Amino acid sequence: MEKLAINPNRLQWCMNTLAISLNDLSNSIHIAEQTLLQVMENKSVLSVNQLEKIADFFKRSLLFFLDPDDVLEQQLHNQKITLSKASTYLDNLKISDVRKLKIEND
Numbered sequence: 001m002e003k004l005a006i007n008p009n010r011l012q013w014c015m016n017t018l019a020i021s022l023n024d025l026s027n028s029i030h031i032a033e034q035t036l037l038q039v040m041e042n043k044s045v046l047s048v049n050q051l052e053k054i055a056d057f058f059k060r061s062l063l064f065f066l067d068p069d070d071v072l073e074q075q076l077h078n079q080k081i082t083l084s085k086a087s088t089y090l091d092n093l094k095i096s097d098v099r100k101l102k103i104e105n106d
Helices: 008-018 022-029 033-040 048-058 062-066 085-089 095-105
Strands: none
Touching (some): 008 033, 008 048, 008 062, 022 033, 048 062
16 A cells, blocks of 8 residues: 655645644544644655545645645645646655546646
């Protein structure tokens, strides 16, 4: 099973935007709060399935959470993450996952 490290600042930004706690998120997506806490502290990684749950909940792409930069709100609406730009974030993904991401972003 593939594991991915996400940018915890982006997850925090999403939670702040919806004014939800880690516990609320945990209950909504059925991922243990302790797992999410460890991810937020950069002590753990997520499976692709877990990341998909988070991305679906916040209506974001998987690549959004893999981007190492902080969210710049003024650019968020103007910038589309392309597969070529994100190639450095995809090293840990399987080819089938990359194809799935390409289909979602087309």
